[in-house]
Amino acid sequence: MTAQPPRRIVLGTGNAHKVVELTAILGPLLPGVELLRYDGPSPVEDGDDFVANALIKARAAARHTGLPAIADDSGIAVAALGGEPGIRSARYAGTGRDEDNRALLLERLAGRSDRAAAFVCAAVLVDGDAELTVQREWPGRVLEGERGEGGFGYDPLFVPAGDERSAAELSAHEKNAVSHRGQAFRALVEAMRERGLPVG
Template sequence: MTAGGGSGLQSAAPVRVVLASHNAHKLEELRRILGPLIPGVELIGYDGPEPVENGLSFEENALIKARAAAAHTGLPAIADDSGIAVDVLGGSPGIFSARWGGPARDDRANVDLLLWQLTDVADAHRAGSFVCAAALALPDGDEIAVRGVWEGRILREPRGAGGFGYDPVFQPTGETRSAAELTAAEKDAASHRTRAFTALAPEILARVV
């Protein structure tokens, strides 16, 4: 029976999945991206310990975070690891993107160092990509990671006030604007994170719901 004593059937409670991040902005972004793709799933925040990210790839680091959150909460968990990969630098900064400019993890320092390293690189050779690995880990040990890539090139100076990280110096292929000059909706529609989690959504539905 229902809590009120009637005989009507209650609707099923949503399945809860933890986002293994303390970043409230990322939680809201992924709710926007994943909400329409995973009906019946409630994405919740995480307040547990953060593991050491000592993987050698975006996928390994995303899985490390997802596993830790699943073990701590006993719930399915998703996580991502992302960064920028510059062709002429052999894919660097890559997994070290967040701390490229030093231990302070300062966005401006990261961008300044990258631009200095590319000072003498011709425009034709400044290709790069934003890369995101999205991972799902279940408490029973089942897990998967997928990758999304947003291709473009590195500008010679920052442009735009939106976004964060390397957005002001990244110009997506086919765009005249930097990622920092796109609206949030435009970025959500095209970004590496959107591509990765769109690919992960069917796995969430198949393995969790």
């Protein structure tokens, strides 16, 4: 009897940091599933919320590859800035550079005592006609300066609620266990199981 080939799912992102995180999070949850990196054209993310942008990415990856696609859209929402940078987190400073985005966030929060924030992640699956979406948050606060060498994006500025370390000071395992992205993708896999979709 021949073994069945592994089910393949494409990760709808061109962000190398996200690919590493998603592989670490999803690998144990999807045994027997081959997670492929998307290498097609980047779609225009012109949705008006995290779920809409995540679906744009997953639909584009599914169309390009003909495979089920998983994607996310995530960012940091700062209360004192009315939820900014939100869905514009990766493009906040307009340069595409994480360090510039962090610098602009610090500049706009200068002198403010209310530094409450949350990382937000919408995770989605597009599998033929089936579309599943979940969204989770990771509350915390924004520091007055960067701390830590790990992570990416706004991690050096973000201290999760109940911790004194920045997200960039957590190990990858610690971060994935509690982060917005870890929470969202664990919930997505559970939703896949509840819908009877193959998960390995």
